[in-house]
Amino acid sequence: KAGVTQTPRYLIKTRGQQVTLSCSPISGHRSVSWYQQTPGQGLQFLFEYFSETQRNKGNFPGRFSGRQFSNSRSEMNVSTLELGDSALYLCASSLWAPGREQYFGPGTRLTVT
Amino acid sequence: GESVGLHLPTLSVQEGDNSIINCAYSNSASDYFIWYKQESGKGPQFIIDIRSNMDKRQGQRVTVLLNKTVKHLSLQIAATQPGDSAVYFCAEKKNSWGKLQFGAGTQVVVTP
Numbered sequence: 001k002a003g004v005t006q007t008p009r010y011l012i013k014t015r016g017q018q019v020t021l022s023c024s025p026i027s028g029h030r031s032v033s034w035y036q037q038t039p040g041q042g043l044q045f046l047f048e049y050f051s052e053t054q055r056n057k058g059n060f061p062g063r064f065s066g067r068q069f070s071n072s073r074s075e076m077n078v079s080t081l082e083l084g085d086s087a088l089y090l091c092a093s094s095l096w097a098p099g100r101e102q103y104f105g106p107g108t109r110l111t112v113t
Numbered sequence: 114g115e116s117v118g119l120h121l122p123t124l125s126v127q128e129g130d131n132s133i134i135n136c137a138y139s140n141s142a143s144d145y146f147i148w149y150k151q152e153s154g155k156g157p158q159f160i161i162d163i164r165s166n167m168d169k170r171q172g173q174r175v176t177v178l179l180n181k182t183v184k185h186l187s188l189q190i191a192a193t194q195p196g197d198s199a200v201y202f203c204a205e206k207k208n209s210w211g212k213l214q215f216g217a218g219t220q221v222v223v224t225p
Contacts, residue, residue: 004156042216045212055210056212090156096209101162102147102159103159104157105156107156
């Protein structure tokens with residue numbers, strides 16, 4: 001099976017812009033979670049979707065949003081980008097409940113200038 | 114993806130020795146504890162997990178120990194190999210559908 005894919009792999013944006021990141025889970029997986037990884041804060045949970053419904057949300061401002069489509073593919077959007085949003089954004093998929101046997105993609109490196 | 118964490122604690126291990134990576138967790142209500150490995154340029158990779166009603170679980174070359182009394186989790190890697198060089202994260206979940214909370218991570222460096 002193909003692994004979790006994320007596009008784009010690298011992205012450079014300027015402050016105030018918005019960005020959309022895409023994640024395609026492993027075929028058959030219905031749960032998709034998003035994480036932000038930075039040197040200062042480590043890996044932080046953003047949100048998690050199962051069957052197109054957001055089941056959990058982390059402690060991030062409303063500028064961070066996401067959605068999941070009927071084919072389980074997911075997108076996350078960050079509006080009004082700030083310098084502090086520069087990070088590696090990771091997507092992970094699992095068959096059912098997230099966490100256990102959760103498979104991560106390679107991430108999207110976002111740089112905000 | 115990249116392995117981030119320029120200021121992580123580092124464990125230096127000689128090839129062939131056993132490694133022990135420690136993690137203190139915060140939520141006594143957590144039901145699942147999971148270890149992940151993140152190699153440079155890749156996303157985290159699931160290694161092994163353990164439920165709160167267990168105190169030990171073994172996998173291939175790895176053993177996870179859980180001490181709920183002191184809220185401590187450890188990962189033991191037997192006969193450490195160069196391919197084990199990576200950042201290791203512990204994570205906890207309250208239940209199957211709970212949020213996954215990651216620890217800070219430990220950089221493991223295997224020396225020949």
